[in-house]
Amino acid sequence: MGRATTPPAIEVSDVTFSYGETTIIDRISFQVEEGEFLSLIGPSGCGKSTLLAMMDGVLKPDSGTVLVEGRTPSTGEGSRATVFQGFALMPWKTVLDNVALGLRYKRPDLSRTERADIAMEYLEKVGLASSARRYPRHLSGGMQQRVGLARAFAVQPRLLLMDEPFGALDAQNAEVLRDEVQALVEQEGRSIILVTHNLDEALQLSSRVLLMSAGPSTIRDDVRVELPSRDSPHYAARYDEYRTRLWSHLRDEVETTRARERNAA
Numbered sequence: 422m423g424r425a426t427t428p429p430a431i432e433v434s435d436v437t438f439s440y441g442e443t444t445i446i447d448r449i450s451f452q453v454e455e456g457e458f459l460s461l462i463g464p465s466g467c468g469k470s471t472l473l474a475m476m477d478g479v480l481k482p483d484s485g486t487v488l489v490e491g492r493t494p495s496t497g498e499g500s501r502a503t504v505f506q507g508f509a510l511m512p513w514k515t516v517l518d519n520v521a522l523g524l525r526y527k528r529p530d531l532s533r534t535e536r537a538d539i540a541m542e543y544l545e546k547v548g549l550a551s552s553a554r555r556y557p558r559h560l561s562g563g564m565q566q567r568v569g570l571a572r573a574f575a576v577q578p579r580l581l582l583m584d585e586p587f588g589a590l591d592a593q594n595a596e597v598l599r600d601e602v603q604a605l606v607e608q609e610g611r612s613i614i615l616v617t618h619n620l621d622e623a624l625q626l627s628s629r630v631l632l633m634s635a636g637p638s639t640i641r642d643d644v645r646v647e648l649p650s651r652d653s654p655h656y657a658a659r660y661d662e663y664r665t666r667l668w669s670h671l672r673d674e675v676e677t678t679r680a681r682e683r684n685a686a
């Protein structure tokens with residue numbers, strides 16, 4: 422009674438979304454609590470990016486509501502940051518300026534020097550301080566994605582939305598960056614939503630995995646991931662249990678999508 426309650430980081434209630442005549446998302450509901458790291462997985466085209474865009478205020482549901490910290494999101498709010506597969510860096514700006522740019526929009530209260538100092542601090546965290554004065558075209562894909570991560574984390578968002586952030590990287594770079602994301606998350610402790618095709622990535626990084634069905638998508642499974650530390654003798658068995666469960670559902674949904682594609686062809 423009279424207790425102040427913090428709204429969930431995200432509250433998706435009975436959301437439906439269509440592109441034209443095609444229903445993509447069919448009455449989906451779930452909540453994400455503050456500090457949760459949620460991975461969204463599901464077959465290609467089931468609407469993961471669409472759902473993320475609604476959380477970012479870029480798209481609006483046809484019916485139902487998406488609330489972020491209790492409010493309808495609109496674009497460009499400082500409490501959120503996004504990381505996408507395509508890096509989205511400004512080619513004419515240096516690495517340092519690219520990171521500082523995010524701060525300029527999201528933390529206009531800071532001076533130019535303060536922004537540069539923070540940008541540098543985050544470039545150090547992702548191991549790119551020595552490339553601060555270089556331009557994105559001079560960096561490898563992995564390095565560019567690190568700049569994207571530094572830019573997103575530098576604004577210290579309460580909510581971080583990531584859409585296939587490792588998708589354009591080779592396997593080794595993806596592995597290194599996943600470790601870096603994990604380290605940043607442990608230091609910063611924010612709410613995170615990760616869209617991924619990679620079940621292992623979802624299991625290794627997140628505290629919860631939401632599996633979407635083939636479209637019109639609903640929630641097929643919702644799994645809280647509680648793994649012991651990696652050096653525990655129980656880690657492998659527990660990991661396999663989660664993986665087997667999620668993969669059996671995911672495989673069904675991928676097969677449904679493929680069968681539909683074959684019928685449509």
Ligand SMILES: Nc1ncnc2c1ncn2[C@@H]1O[C@H](COP(=O)(O)OP(=O)(O)OP(=O)(O)O)[C@@H](O)[C@H]1O
Pocket residue numbers: 440445463464465466467468469470471472
């Ligand atoms: N602007 C648009 N107009 C019409 N259809 C669209 C538009 N954007 C996406 N779609 C379609 O909506 C469906 C959902 O797209 P979305 O990108 O959200 O899926 P996804 O699960 O993120 O896909 P993927 O895993 O392949 O990245 C797909 O079939 C896609 O082709």
